[in-house]
Amino acid sequence: xxxxxxxxxxxxxxxxxxxxxxxxxxxxxxxxLLARGELVLRRRRLALLAxxxxxxxxxxxxxxxxxxxxxGEDRTLPATISTVDESVTELxxxxxxxxxxxxxLVAEVGVDEVSGSLDFLLRTDDGAVLASRSSVPGGMDxxxxxxxxxxxxxxxxxxxxxxxxxxxxxxPTEQGSAATRTPDGRMLVAWWTVGSSYETFxxxxxxxGKTAFSAYHDVSLPSVVMDDTVFFFGSxxxxxxxxxxxxxxxGVLGTAGVQLALNVPPDHLPAVWADAGDSGPxxxxxxxxxxxxxxxxxxxxxxxxxxDAKVRLLTTHELGGPDGLMLVAVLDGPRGSVAGVTxxxxxxxxxxxxxDVE
Amino acid sequence: MAKARAERDTQFxxxxxxxxxxxxxxxxxLTGDHHTAHExxxxxxxxxxLAWPRVRPEGAAAYARRVLVNERTDRWxxxxxxxxLAEVPEPTAAPDxxxxxRDLIVRxxxxxxxxxxxxxxxxxxxxxxxxxVAELLGISVGSVKSAASRGLTSLRxxxxxxxxxxx
Numbered sequence: 284x285x286x287x288x289x290x291x292x293x294x295x296x297x298x299x300x301x302x303x304x305x306x307x308x309x310x311x312x313x314x315x316l317l318a319r320g321e322l323v324l325r326r327r328r329l330a331l332l333a334x335x336x337x338x339x340x341x342x343x344x345x346x347x348x349x350x351x352x353x354x355g356e357d358r359t360l361p362a363t364i365s366t367v368d369e370s371v372t373e374l375x376x377x378x379x380x381x382x383x384x385x386x387x388l389v390a391e392v393g394v395d396e397v398s399g400s401l402d403f404l405l406r407t408d409d410g411a412v413l414a415s416r417s418s419v420p421g422g423m424d425x426x427x428x429x430x431x432x433x434x435x436x437x438x439x440x441x442x443x444x445x446x447x448x449x450x451x452x453x454x455p456t457e458q459g460s461a462a463t464r465t466p467d468g469r470m471l472v473a474w475w476t477v478g479s480s481y482e483t484f485x486x487x488x489x490x491x492g493k494t495a496f497s498a499y500h501d502v503s504l505p506s507v508v509m510d511d512t513v514f515f516f517g518s519x520x521x522x523x524x525x526x527x528x529x530x531x532x533x534g535v536l537g538t539a540g541v542q543l544a545l546n547v548p549p550d551h552l553p554a555v556w557a558d559a560g561d562s563g564p565x566x567x568x569x570x571x572x573x574x575x576x577x578x579x580x581x582x583x584x585x586x587x588x589x590x591d592a593k594v595r596l597l598t599t600h601e602l603g604g605p606d607g608l609m610l611v612a613v614l615d616g617p618r619g620s621v622a623g624v625t626x627x628x629x630x631x632x633x634x635x636x637x638x639d640v641e
Numbered sequence: 642m643a644k645a646r647a648e649r650d651t652q653f654x655x656x657x658x659x660x661x662x663x664x665x666x667x668x669x670x671l672t673g674d675h676h677t678a679h680e681x682x683x684x685x686x687x688x689x690x691l692a693w694p695r696v697r698p699e700g701a702a703a704y705a706r707r708v709l710v711n712e713r714t715d716r717w718x719x720x721x722x723x724x725x726l727a728e729v730p731e732p733t734a735a736p737d738x739x740x741x742x743r744d745l746i747v748r749x750x751x752x753x754x755x756x757x758x759x760x761x762x763x764x765x766x767x768x769x770x771x772x773x774v775a776e777l778l779g780i781s782v783g784s785v786k787s788a789a790s791r792g793l794t795s796l797r798x799x800x801x802x803x804x805x806x807x808x
Contacts, residue, residue: 288797290765296746297766301666 653693657686660702668709670762673751685709706767707777710759749799756780757792764789 288296664685668678685708689701696704750758756778763774764785771789775782 288793288800290793293746293761293793293796294765294768297670297750297762300744300747301670301766 652698653689656689656698656701656705660705661686663702664705664709667706667762667767670747670750670766671710671759673747681709681712685712710763710777745800745803746796749796749803752799753792753795756784757788757795760785760788761792761796 661682664682665678668681668685672678672681685705689696689705689708692704693701750761753761759778760774763769763777764771769777771782771785775785778785780788
């Protein structure tokens, strides 16, 4: 390369560099592009997925979620978002193709604009409904954590003991913050950035400096400190996010992973992409679309504690159903709240089993 | 409704097929990182898809490029404090001058201040006019001229230093 870098020479160099990059990464065929087109739309949902996965932990302690759309309306409802932690067993994992059209499980979470309910749907990629649930909004009479979903992104924020939720409803690219006090007197400060893309920052920080929740898609996610238990989050590439939770004594509490549904046909794209503009309110069809899996052997269950909460991981077999599909986290929280249980059997196709335990 | 959606998806798919290579190259020059470039392109395509009903077909590429650049800006702002370095893939074949040149210009590009880098890429790779770059970045034409000039000067100096040092 000559140091005599004229404008024309620079143009040539940049073009050569870009072309060279293309040479290294050959153009994709149409099928790949189509798949990528789906991935494009799906990857933003990773924010939702990540938030949902985290919410599965957090909400387990509280059992409530607050959903907010861009129109400014908030909805409070039982924490059934945690039920996105559906899974297949290791046996089934081996059958999951990495390419192609088959996706074993697809979960959709939607907000009914009229009733304010959260609709949860689990199905196979060929459209068979495995399980569904519609949650009725409830009140907030205790201090709780909540999950906020402005549009399709997820942030986490605390709700104070009076029920006056310091909710911030963010438009894309905006930032927000909130502060509240927990029943034990500690102050929580939350801040977040709901990105203009799928990226979402969120930190919830105790006044003693501990980060209670922190998530940022697109990098290795930091740890979560919750009731003296630390959870580590990590992302591997654009399609996977997992977490491990070491127990207080240093042992590993458990691992879980969430896998985006890479091969869902376009017809299954969530309605939000079709119905909601990027500046308008999210319509009643707002949905996230994702699939998860937790590699737990069939029939295996574990019992651990997170703080004061007991964690039960149940398989469908334990729930009296057929082997090998769903694993559900049930958390008996310190205030008696317990996350819902979702149970699905694809061989039957319409089995729905939801349990709320008080 | 379903028919309209299908038609739009067909149009969008064709657009993705056509526009992706160019967007990807631009994104790569803006970031120096293949993975990040793909993410930028995908983010741009997501927004383009959402805006598709109001994006004229002839303007879709420009729209996507604008979103892409803005995405890059957003991310850079969020990560200010981090040093964005080019992560150019290692050559898989025996190095030759051509590959070295490609890598070098991208590495040097990555050392420019972010604004200069954007201007240089848009001005000299995408080949936009100064006015178009100014509109896209939301800055004045004078700022574009200044950034382009400084960027080019820096590249010349860095190039001379690099090549001088390698001899």
